[in-house]
Amino acid sequence: PLVTSTDLFKRAYDGKYAIGAFNVNNMEIIQGIVDAAKEAKSPVILQVSAGARKYAKPAYLKKLVEAAIIDTDLPIVLHLDHGEDFDICKQCIDDGFTSVMIDASHHSFEENIEITKRVVDYAHNKGVVVEAELGRLAGIEDDVNVSEKDASYTDPDQAVEFVERTGVDSLAIAIGTSHGAYKFKGDPKLDFARLEKITSLLNGYPLVLHGASTVLPEYVDLCNKYGGNIPGAQGVPEEMLKQAAQYGVCKINIDTDLRLAMTAAIRKSLKEDPGNFDPRKYLGLGRTAIKDMVLHKITNVLGSSCTL
Ligand code: G3H
Numbered sequence: 001p002l003v004t005s006t007d008l009f010k011r012a013y014d015g016k017y018a019i020g021a022f023n024v025n026n027m028e029i030i031q032g033i034v035d036a037a038k039e040a041k042s043p044v045i046l047q048v049s050a051g052a053r054k055y056a057k058p059a060y061l062k063k064l065v066e067a068a069i070i071d072t073d074l075p076i077v078l079h080l081d082h083g084e085d086f087d088i089c090k091q092c093i094d095d096g097f098t099s100v101m102i103d104a105s106h107h108s109f110e111e112n113i114e115i116t117k118r119v120v121d122y123a124h125n126k127g128v129v130v131e132a133e134l135g136r137l138a139g140i141e142d143d144v145n146v147s148e149k150d151a152s153y154t155d156p157d158q159a160v161e162f163v164e165r166t167g168v169d170s171l172a173i174a175i176g177t178s179h180g181a182y183k184f185k186g187d188p189k190l191d192f193a194r195l196e197k198i199t200s201l202l203n204g205y206p207l208v209l210h211g212a213s214t215v216l217p218e219y220v221d222l223c224n225k226y227g228g229n230i231p232g233a234q235g236v237p238e239e240m241l242k243q244a245a246q247y248g249v250c251k252i253n254i255d256t257d258l259r260l261a262m263t264a265a266i267r268k269s270l271k272e273d274p275g276n277f278d279p280r281k282y283l284g285l286g287r288t289a290i291k292d293m294v295l296h297k298i299t300n301v302l303g304s305s306c307t308l
């Protein structure tokens, strides 16, 4: 069934694991993810960005997710990723999403609270849960200095005040991750001391880690080997994701790793089989690559397998 994340996060928090939140844009991506979740006996969050809604059209994604539930019988959360204002959150709530993110993190603290609170009031009235964000995800500076950190990373005391005043159900925090395939110039580094502080102050409260792709070298290398050009890509090491899941992090967002896995498989297929022009062949291999990658994440990194 389509579910909210409330119960999933409670169990993930207590069990010290995390639920994967994977971005979906088309049928093959959805099928690859849910086939892996089914095999691993894991719940899963499918998240849709504004860009995904624009690309696939809202009705298609909704129906594809419904089809995935019919096909797998899994508990699935349908979540809006990075909703930028009240209106898109309202649209998704009205469309039957069970979870929305309002990302007002680029506004002032008071405005972020005000916008988030408005979404929370509307969502809760309809049984939908809300994720918000406090702090800003880093750029790719190899060493963010202390004053930059204090300006952009999540402030632990503000996090407590934010959650109390908004009633939001989960909070995305900034501790050094960033979106995309180029997360660090030097050695990867996350501010675990800050995460520990936030976790202890917000005792029992579910946190969310964005920008959590590992940028698996296996797929980057395949892309580059078969005509791609993705030099210097680097993500969050899987050991760090495991560590984050030991704290309050209950939701780990992954998009870039899906993109890389699918692109690697398709590049390889097109190169190795130049006579083929049946899209089912390369898209099917893209789907399998996504399934393999997600199965690996769920089983070896997130720890959510066999928790249904
Ligand atoms: O946070 C961003 C996600 O990777 C979604 O990306 O907005 O290009 O769909 P997108």
Ligand code: 13P
Residues within 6 Å of the ligand: 023, 081, 082, 178, 179, 180, 181, 209, 210, 211, 212, 213, 214, 253, 254, 255, 256, 257
């Ligand atoms: P990645 O770019 O690291 O996959 O992050 C995805 C994300 O945070 C989606 O909200």
Ligand code: ZN
Residues within 6 Å of the ligand: 082, 179, 210, 211, 253
């Ligand atoms: Zn994100």
Ligand code: NA
Residues within 6 Å of the ligand: 012, 013, 016, 017, 018, 244, 245, 246, 247, 248, 249, 250
């Ligand atoms: Na956790």
